[in-house]
Amino acid sequence: MDQDFVHPLKLFDLAKSQKRFLYTSAPMVRYSKLAFRQTVFEYGTDLCWTPMVLAKEFNRNRFARDSDFTISTNGPQPPTIVQFGANVPLELARASSLVAPFASGVDLNCGCPQSWACAETLGAALMENRELVRDMVIETREHLRRDGWRVGKEKDIDSPKGRSVSVKIRVHKDLRKTMDFITTVLGPDQDRHIDFLTIHPRTRSTPSSTPINVESLEILTSTFGDRVPILVSGDVFTLNTLPFTSHLVPPSQDPQQQQQPLIKIPKLAGLMSARAILANPALYAGYDACPWSAVETFMNKVAKAPLPFKLVLHHLSEMCAPGMGPNKNALLSKPERAAMLACSNTVDLIDFLDEKRARVLQQQEASQDNGAGGVVASVFDGLRRDMQ
Numbered sequence: 001m002d003q004d005f006v007h008p009l010k011l012f013d014l015a016k017s018q019k020r021f022l023y024t025s026a027p028m029v030r031y032s033k034l035a036f037r038q039t040v041f042e043y044g045t046d047l048c049w050t051p052m053v054l055a056k057e058f059n060r061n062r063f064a065r066d067s068d069f070t071i072s073t074n075g076p077q078p079p080t081i082v083q084f085g086a087n088v089p090l091e092l093a094r095a096s097s098l099v100a101p102f103a104s105g106v107d108l109n110c111g112c113p114q115s116w117a118c119a120e121t122l123g124a125a126l127m128e129n130r131e132l133v134r135d136m137v138i139e140t141r142e143h144l145r146r147d148g149w150r151v152g153k154e155k156d157i158d159s160p161k162g163r164s165v166s167v168k169i170r171v172h173k174d175l176r177k178t179m180d181f182i183t184t185v186l187g188p189d190q191d192r193h194i195d196f197l198t199i200h201p202r203t204r205s206t207p208s209s210t211p212i213n214v215e216s217l218e219i220l221t222s223t224f225g226d227r228v229p230i231l232v233s234g235d236v237f238t239l240n241t242l243p244f245t246s247h248l249v250p251p252s253q254d255p256q257q258q259q260q261p262l263i264k265i266p267k268l269a270g271l272m273s274a275r276a277i278l279a280n281p282a283l284y285a286g287y288d289a290c291p292w293s294a295v296e297t298f299m300n301k302v303a304k305a306p307l308p309f310k311l312v313l314h315h316l317s318e319m320c321a322p323g324m325g326p327n328k329n330a331l332l333s334k335p336e337r338a339a340m341l342a343c344s345n346t347v348d349l350i351d352f353l354d355e356k357r358a359r360v361l362q363q364q365e366a367s368q369d370n371g372a373g374g375v376v377a378s379v380f381d382g383l384r385r386d387m388q
């Protein structure tokens with residue numbers, strides 16, 4: 001069953017016409033699966049990435065296909081980019097062909113720093129092999145074109161068969177190498193090889209606790225931002241506390257941020273969040289901490305697009321803990337989260353969440369402050385009905 005998707009470049013245009021960044025959720029191994037993508041989509045995320053899928057396994061193994069990529073057959077599919085790990089042009093092209101009927105586009109991971117990936121010349125190791133990356137995206141585009149997909153970028157923006165091919169990169173210590181990499185992968189302006197580019201401005205060895213390198217982002221976007229739409233991945237914690245400024249974000253309300261002059265990045269087109277959106281799937285809807293309604297939405301999605309129980313618990317412990325932004329209010333205290341993790345099945349888990357939620361509502365009613373998205377009934381009632 002083919003589905004019609006809005007072309008990712010059209011989403012970039014729509015966001016721009018609304019004078020805001022494009023909002024995207026990052027590829028996250030284990031986590032960015034269907035129920036999570038559907039949840040963040042309900043809270044304003046424009047474009048969602050799958051976790052990295054190994055193209056070679058995907059091409060050869062039906063079970064890998066069934067477990068690595070799930071789509072919704074019921075209701076709107078969030079605009080989805082399938083991310084692959086690959087190092088052979090034909091492998092990426094074939095895997096892309098397999099998913100093209102069910103996704104808005106495909107993306108190549110050139111950022112995974114893990115040693116197993118680099119040892120196999122996957123992920124960040126590709127940052128040392130720009131010709132191979134160029135060949136992979138060219139072959140993929142050609143293969144998709146032969147299959148009847150429209151890969152003409154802006155020319156095919158309104159075609160239901162339009163699909164995108166993109167890459168996600170890290171930066172080098174010597175930024176000139178990153179400039180060379182992008183120049184090669186981008187190709188000629190009149191027919192560039194990629195639709196858009198995601199930059200994670202950390203090197204392969206920078207820990208994620210070190211802030212992103214905003215200066216390198218500024219240089220790369222001012223050099224390439226007029227030639228290709230660019231997303232930033234890294235430290236997108238809340239919309240109010242971005243580590244840079246732009247005409248596409250309202251002035252920060254955070255007094256701490258107002259004190260430090262932030263670098264302006266006028267050529268940046270969009271944001272990608274990983275750790276923060278895991279903790280707060282509602283961040284693009286303007287919430288600075290995870291609301292209960294997002295927990296409810298997630299559980300409803302899980303009922304229809306199941307995840308392994310341990311993974312559900314892990315998602316919930318992220319969502320119920322203090323998030324990545326300055327608002328450190330948590331839905332559950334540490335002992336409460338430990339009690340939640342002790343639940344051994346979905347029914348116990350729903351009872352647990354219902355009880356905690358009811359307590360919070362009582363407290364809010366007592367203080368006349370319903371700050372949790374306006375949901376007042378027992379939020380898990382609908383879920384119970386769905387499961388019966």
Ligand SMILES: Cc1cc2nc3c(=O)[nH]c(=O)nc-3n(C[C@H](O)[C@H](O)[C@H](O)COP(=O)(O)O)c2cc1C
Nearest residue numbers: 026027028029051052109200233234235273274275
């Ligand atoms: C749990 C987890 C899994 C990740 N998996 C992937 C992945 O499959 N592909 C990828 O390109 N990046 C992956 N990343 C990196 C993120 O996409 C992102 O680039 C990085 O975490 C920086 O963004 P952040 O500061 O918003 O977390 C992962 C990150 C986390 C935390």
